[in-house]
Amino acid sequence: MSDHRAKAALYDALAESAKALANGRRMELVDVLAQGERSVEELADEIQQTTANTSQHLQRLLRAGMVESRREGTRIYYSLSSAIVADLWRVLRRAAQEHVEGLEQLAADYLGDRSTLPTITRDDLLARLRDGDVVVLDVRPEAEYAAGHIRGAISVPINELESRLGTIPDGTDVVAYCRGPYSAFADQAVRALGKQGVTAARLEDGFPEWAEARLPIARP
Amino acid sequence: MSDHRAKAALYDALAESAKALANGRRMELVDVLAQGERSVEELADEIQQTTANTSQHLQRLLRAGMVESRREGTRIYYSLSSAIVADLWRVLRRAAQEHVEGLEQLAADYLGDRSTLPTITRDDLLARLRDGDVVVLDVRPEAEYAAGHIRGAISVPINELESRLGTIPDGTDVVAYCRGPYSAFADQAVRALGKQGVTAARLEDGFPEWAEARLPIARP
């Protein structure tokens, strides 16, 4: 093989990692899988696509080594194959945030105006957890809480929030978190809590980032 | 805009960063640009493509915000727009290394068998630089050395190595480095030096990684 053909082949292979994530639907899949394993049907529902299409995207990720699968009876569960994939997703997100123009507007279209939404950093939340003067709500679906959550957080899936508003004691400060900076659950929760007069803030990113930073978590 | 359409649009935009790098030629471009700015013609020569094609790839990177350009007379120089892009390239490389199957073989096809090639880590080189018992050769093209290099390294572009073999004092240990783990210059240098009986090793990665780790460098 000639030298420049060999070089091209090598860099083509390196580009495969990027190609695997070079699609909006697969980005969504990785975002969800960063919370824990999921079946094809659940994932299809998350990204609002047919199972056939979702299956094909998953197989693309599988071929690139980004995810693994295991069969359990009739279901097949997919999960990220390593922490590097979550890293990659994080760095891509940061690059897009920095460099893709129009991203902020698109984020606002989906998530609403965040400028008025109280936000708290990981470090601040950590300090307040140590002081014990804050209630932390994990507003992701229950299965994701079960797969791992911020230590001390309680599970209040976003669609149960309304019915459980009463259980939040008066006068406590609340912090809500979900999957990550582009996930809408925590935003919804903070807005809903705010309307009820509860002092609430959104953790600026989600559980995967908290875990990656080696802050205190609880896992099964 | 309906909720799931807005979500899809947001994640499509996030995927743009990945798409920008989802091509072997653009990966090569980023690898070269991580060493410093270059004109279109130089870049075209590096990646063995026509200038028209190279220009188009560069404009794809430009649209994604990954690179910047400036005009100087009749030439246009491109450069990475931020350290995040170099980060992204690094993480992508690591993901590919971990997960893309067949990559090792392709690397061997291009770079030759590295298993017999003495290699040294950044930390080891740092220690030896402090002890002062090693000669460090920057075997990249001179312009890249000029744009920044490991402090204490001397510039010996790979195509001048042969003619300058004599200037290396007997009995000294040599470490050669170049652009990064998938760049061939340092390998060539170490092999050539080895044949001449010089004790030589390849730094496991290149100047950008050394600089990113905040190890001692010299810049103009």
Next chain:
DNA sequence: GTTCTATTCAATGATTTACTTGAATAGAAC
């Protein structure tokens, strides 16, 4: 065995991408 369910496979068409070619442009040198 049949039926049911979750997933994959295979074929199709619309869209995007990559490279090529040759023409257009912008600045420098004359």
Next chain:
DNA sequence: GTTCTATTCAAGTAAATCATTGAATAGAAC
């Protein structure tokens, strides 16, 4: 002004990608 050079633009083609559809498969329940 003309000529030269580096780059971009525009048009065309082959290939890859993506969503859709309906059929095939693999295991569970009966």
